[in-house]
Amino acid sequence: QQQVKQSPQSLIVQKGGISIINCAYENTAFDYFPWYQQFPGKGPALLIAIRPDVSEKKEGRFTISFNKSAKQFSLHIMDSQPGDSATYFCAAEDSNYQLIWGAGTKLIIKP
Amino acid sequence: KAGVTQTPRYLIKTRGQQVTLSCSPISGHRSVSWYQQTPGQGLQFLFEYFSETQRNKGNFPGRFSGRQFSNSRSEMNVSTLELGDSALYLCASSLRYNTEAFFGQGTRLTVV
Numbered sequence: 001q002q003q004v005k006q007s008p009q010s011l012i013v014q015k016g017g018i019s020i021i022n023c024a025y026e027n028t029a030f031d032y033f034p035w036y037q038q039f040p041g042k043g044p045a046l047l048i049a050i051r052p053d054v055s056e057k058k059e060g061r062f063t064i065s066f067n068k069s070a071k072q073f074s075l076h077i078m079d080s081q082p083g084d085s086a087t088y089f090c091a092a093e094d095s096n097y098q099l100i101w102g103a104g105t106k107l108i109i110k111p
Numbered sequence: 112k113a114g115v116t117q118t119p120r121y122l123i124k125t126r127g128q129q130v131t132l133s134c135s136p137i138s139g140h141r142s143v144s145w146y147q148q149t150p151g152q153g154l155q156f157l158f159e160y161f162s163e164t165q166r167n168k169g170n171f172p173g174r175f176s177g178r179q180f181s182n183s184r185s186e187m188n189v190s191t192l193e194l195g196d197s198a199l200y201l202c203a204s205s206l207r208y209n210t211e212a213f214f215g216q217g218t219r220l221t222v223v
Contacts, residue, residue, distance in 0.1 A: 034211070041199050043115075043214030044154070089154060097208035098167040099144070103153040
């Protein structure tokens with residue numbers, strides 16, 4: 001019940017296309033859902049985050065869609081650029097303030 | 112504002128040895144978490160400290176331990192190193208729950 005399932009494991013998108021990464025969870029006590037971006041040789045960095053009282057949050061080309069009833073949330077990257085090539089992690093924070101992480105998605109944007 | 116600093120950046124140890132890694136959080140952050148990252152396993156949570164107390168612990172053997180000092184700096188120790196402990200060890204600090212966790216660049220540990 002503490003798991004966050006992330007898919008796909010890897011994703012190749014053409015430049016200018018839309019990248020979509022999905023996450024699903026079981027624990028209804030999760031109340032904070034961040035997405036992190038990690039470049040090779042660097043630690044992950046927060047990209048965007050959402051709380052379950054909203055269904056969508058947009059920051060520039062990045063959007064989180066949240067479906068509370070389905071217990072799913074997804075990251076959409078519009079107009080994907082080669083600089084977006086990185087590994088993306090979704091996470092969920094439980095009632096003990098611990099972040100539960102998805103397995104990661106390696107995104108490659110082809111020029 | 113200085114970021115999260117981890118030292119050393121790279122480390123090579125021999126099987127059976129022990130190692131201590133250090134993490135200096137962002138000033139004012141009281142929560143420090145440690146993660147192990149390997150190519151096939153993603154981010155595995157080790158433990159989290161808040162105000163010198165271990166608040167959460169992941170599913171790692173007792174060879175992995177940590178502590179936090181009064182200035183919020185944290186150390187993690189791995190005793191009796193095994194080849195499988197080779198990984199990138201990441202430290203993250205945060206101000207409080209439901210807020211951004213800031214990661215250091217990690218310590219790359221290689222056990223030979």
